Amino acid sequence: MTDTTEQKKQAEAGFKNFHRSLCERFGYYHDEIDWQRDQVSLEEHIATQFSHVNAENAALRGQVEALQRGAGQLQEQNEALIQDAERYRWLQHGHSGYIEVVEWIGPHAAGMIGEDLDALVDAAMAKAVQP
Known part of the structure; x- marks a missing residue:
């Protein structure tokens, strides 16, 4: 067997193992016989999973932004309450002259x-x- 043929077989075996690994990682069925024919379907399956993840991430980003806005509003309210409390304590303790x-x-x-x-x-x- 020539070097080129051996290299081709090694490359194909490596690619088949890579395909198998992707199938396992993304929950896709690995067809041992027709795995080469199935490349496009695997790519579509992976793309669909990523699109779901991207949509979920966008929704989570929106929730985080809403929480940050709410936290900012709470911080402003807290600062106003602290200022009111300080005014009252100042009067309460007779420091007002x-x-x-x-x-x-x-x-x-x-x-x-x-x-x-x-x-x-x-x-x-x-x-x-x-x-």
């Missing part, structure tokens, strides 16, 4: 700080009409 929260009791007002202010605000919120 000339600004204070007062409760009118009869003819006079009482300055409110700390736990007294918390109780006053909680009671007023409980009485308030909810939207």
Whole structure:
């Protein structure tokens, strides 16, 4: 047998093994006899699987983008809530100098700080009409 014939047989065996490997990897039936005739079908099968994966990836990208937008909105809301909480704590602890929260009791007002202010605000919120 000539070198060329032997090389051709080795190349064909290598390609057949490659075909078998692709079939196994992509869940496609490997026809031991007519494997060469089946090349186009294997390519179409692989392309279909990739198109499904690409569609799934596009859908997942859309979901990730929506989650990122939602996370950004939550971050903005969280920052606004933190700022509100810091304002309240500043008033609550009496650090405001000339600004204070007062409760009118009869003819006079009482300055409110700390736990007294918390109780006053909680009671007023409980009485308030909810939207």
